[in-house]
Amino acid sequence: MAAGARMDPVAGAESYRAIYRVVRQIPEGMVATYGQVATLAGLPGHARQVGYALHALADGSGVPWHRVINARGRVSRRADPGYERLQRALLEAEGVVFEPSSHVSLARFGWRRRLPANAALIIIDVQKAIDDPSWGERNNPHAEANMQRLLAAWRATRRPIVHVRHLSTEPNSTYRPGQEGCEFKDAVWPLTGEHIVDKRTNSAFIRTNLEDHLRAERADTLIVVGVITNNSVEATARMAGNLGYTTYVVADATATFGRNDFNGVQRTADEVHAMSLANLQGEYAEIVLTDDVLERVAS
Numbered sequence: 001m002a003a004g005a006r007m008d009p010v011a012g013a014e015s016y017r018a019i020y021r022v023v024r025q026i027p028e029g030m031v032a033t034y035g036q037v038a039t040l041a042g043l044p045g046h047a048r049q050v051g052y053a054l055h056a057l058a059d060g061s062g063v064p065w066h067r068v069i070n071a072r073g074r075v076s077r078r079a080d081p082g083y084e085r086l087q088r089a090l091l092e093a094e095g096v097v098f099e100p101s102s103h104v105s106l107a108r109f110g111w112r113r114r115l116p117a118n119a120a121l122i123i124i125d126v127q128k129a130i131d132d133p134s135w136g137e138r139n140n141p142h143a144e145a146n147m148q149r150l151l152a153a154w155r156a157t158r159r160p161i162v163h164v165r166h167l168s169t170e171p172n173s174t175y176r177p178g179q180e181g182c183e184f185k186d187a188v189w190p191l192t193g194e195h196i197v198d199k200r201t202n203s204a205f206i207r208t209n210l211e212d213h214l215r216a217e218r219a220d221t222l223i224v225v226g227v228i229t230n231n232s233v234e235a236t237a238r239m240a241g242n243l244g245y246t247t248y249v250v251a252d253a254t255a256t257f258g259r260n261d262f263n264g265v266q267r268t269a270d271e272v273h274a275m276s277l278a279n280l281q282g283e284y285a286e287i288v289l290t291d292d293v294l295e296r297v298a299s
Contacts, residue, residue: 018042019053026067029095030111031104033071035282040113044241047282051076066090067111071282073103107289115296120160120219121150124204124226124233126188127165129174129181130255139269140255144187146290147225147253151188153297160217163190164197164204166232202235211243221246223293224285225253230276241284249285250293251277 018041026032032040034047043049054065066087070076075087088098096109126147130138154161163184168175175182190196197210204210214222222245224237233254240247256276258269267275281287 015041015043015049016053016056019050020057020061020063023054023063023065023068025113026064026111028064029109031067031069031073031091031096031106031109032111033106033282033286034068034076035071036111036286037068039241039246039286042244044244044247044285045283047071069104073106075102112292112296115159115223115293116221117157118160118217118219119221119223120162120214120217121154122162122164122204122222122224122226122236123147123151123188124164124224124236125166125175125228126163126185126226127175127181128183128185129166130227131185132174132181134174135257137258137269138255139257139273140252143225143227143253143255144185146250148187149290150223150225150250150253150293153294155191157297159297160214160219161190161194162197162204162210162213163188163194164199164210164226164232164236167198167200169200199232202232203239204232204236205239205243214245220244222248224249227255229254229256229273231256234276234280237280237285241280247285248288248293249277249280250290251287252289 019037022037022040023032034050037050038044038046041050050068054063054068057063057065075084075091078084091104092098096104098104126144151161165182165184166175167177167182170176184190195213197204197208197213199206199208201207214220222240224233224240224247226233233249237247237249251273254273256269256273258267259272261267277287
């Protein structure tokens with residue numbers, strides 16, 4: 001792998017060692033994405049650096065570089081196509097199946113590590129405000145039910161829970177304090193002792209005590225759920241990734257609403273949701289499903 005290796009200008013020997021430590025943990029017959037490895041190595045947002053590190057490996061290093069693929073489930077292209085064929089052959093020898101479209105099902109073969117005992121569940125803006133018809137068409141009608149499932153698991157395992165409440169300063173907002181819309185929805189109503197963070201911007205980290213609270217809980221892994229995907233969820237997850245947290249956004253426990261794009265074209269809630277998650281995947285967070293998270297809690 002070392003021939004013609006490129007060096008990431010921001011990389012250091014310790015960064016590469018951290019990446020190799022993570023890659024060595026990927027079990028035979030499973031794969032991880034570049035972004036996932038970067039996050040687990042403490043380098044969120046540096047998926048490309050993982051590629052540089054693997055490219056720099058000497059032959060016979062013992063690091064299973066072939067188990068790292070891109071976020072689309074594909075073997076990444078290289079200048080020498082022989083390495084692509086070699087990587088596929090090594091994965092197939094371990095039982096990894098490539099679909100006719102030449103991609104690997106991450107749902108079937110993706111590596112999932114058990115979540116640490118102090119992984120924090122962050123529930124964002126799930127207030128009665130989102131039930132107001134003025135918001136328009138919404139996706140993921142079962143998002144709150146999935147949040148309830150996650151809440152139950154977190155409560156049962158005594159992991160940290162944070163309820164983020166938006167207190168809008170806009171006079172016409174459905175989130176404005178002093179009205180029913182500002183109340184938490186019944187599905188995620190906080191129990192006594194569960195931490196509540198009040199915010200007035202889209203990010204739950206801005207001018208709040210969230211980071212101090214997470215530090216006190218020694219929580220460096222965050223599971224983010226709530227609304228709306230392309231606003232407060234995305235803003236919070238981006239900042240979490242930039243701050244160095246291992247961040248997961250739960251696709252089926254988040255939701256948003258349809259809206260016009262910059263060119264005035266109406267986009268459905270599902271389209272807005274999917275694009276927002278695509279913005280986050282691999283750079284700031286790993287996108288997962290409720291069942292994936294519950295499996296990692298119980299395993």
